[in-house]
Amino acid sequence: MVNEPSRIQIYADADACPVKDEIFRVAKRYGIKTFVVSNSSLRIPRDPLFEMVVVRGGQLDVADDWIAERIGTLDIAVTQDIPLAARCLASGARVLDPRGKVFSEDSIGDALATRELMAQLRDMGTISGGPAPFEPRDRSRFLQSLDTLIQGILKTLRN
Numbered sequence: 061m062v063n064e065p066s067r068i069q070i071y072a073d074a075d076a077c078p079v080k081d082e083i084f085r086v087a088k089r090y091g092i093k094t095f096v097v098s099n100s101s102l103r104i105p106r107d108p109l110f111e112m113v114v115v116r117g118g119q120l121d122v123a124d125d126w127i128a129e130r131i132g133t134l135d136i137a138v139t140q141d142i143p144l145a146a147r148c149l150a151s152g153a154r155v156l157d158p159r160g161k162v163f164s165e166d167s168i169g170d171a172l173a174t175r176e177l178m179a180q181l182r183d184m185g186t187i188s189g190g191p192a193p194f195e196p197r198d199r200s201r202f203l204q205s206l207d208t209l210i211q212g213i214l215k216t217l218r219n
Contacts, residue, residue, distance in 0.1 A: 066091060068213055071127045071148075073139035074098040078194050079158045079202050083138060084110060086206050095130075097123045134217070136209050154209045158194070160201030162209065 072083050074096045084105055087094040096104050097113045099122070104110045115122045124144040131137055133152035139145055145155045145163045155163040 066093070067134050067217065068092050068210065069132075069135045070094040071131050071135060071137045071153075072096050073123060073127060073137065073141055073144060074102055075100075075123065077138065077140075077158055079138065079199060080104075082199060082203050083206070086203065086210070090210055092210070095127075097127055099123055134213055136206070136213075138206075154213070156202070156205050156209065158202055159198040160203075160205040162205050 068090070070083060070087055070092055072080060072094060074080060075098050077083075080096065080102070083094060084107075086092075087109055088105075088107065091109065094110050095113050096102060096110060097115060099115060101112060101114050104112050113126060115126045119125075121144075124139075124141060124147070127137060127139075128144065128147040128151065131148050131151050131153045135148075135153045137145065137148040137153055137155045138158065139148070139155065140157045140159075145157070148155045149163060149165055157163070
């Protein structure tokens with residue numbers, strides 16, 4: 061029998077990801093292969109469960125493309141990139157952002173529309189700035205959401 065967690069993979073959109081250490085800790089606990097995907101090399105723990113994937117190319121979305129082309133129905137993407145989240149959901153994967161927000165087929169349309177609206181408002185100078193600072197409660201919410209997603213996949217595999 062195949063070890064169930066070994067069938068699950070985590071894909072971390074790692075450029076500017078504030079929860080990499082949390083991903084490593086949870087992945088290690090469950091024995092889940094994790095791909096840390098970035099445009100440049102990052103320090104990751106020395107462990108066969110963790111693989112640093114450096115994608116190079118002239119395009120901004122080359123790391124997103126790498127993730128979207130490989131992610132599957134038993135996998136989890138960690139990203140704050142809304143278009144990448146939509147692509148991963150279209151592949152049947154689970155997706156959450158570093159603040160612990162879980163994206164779904166029902167919520168991704170609103171997230172894409174809000175992203176577009178905010179970009180237009182910024183371009184017009186109506187609003188400025190970015191998201192609120194990352195806080196300890198965001199880290200805690202992320203850990204809880206990641207654990208819940210993994211438990212849900214494991215339950216599906218057992219049924």
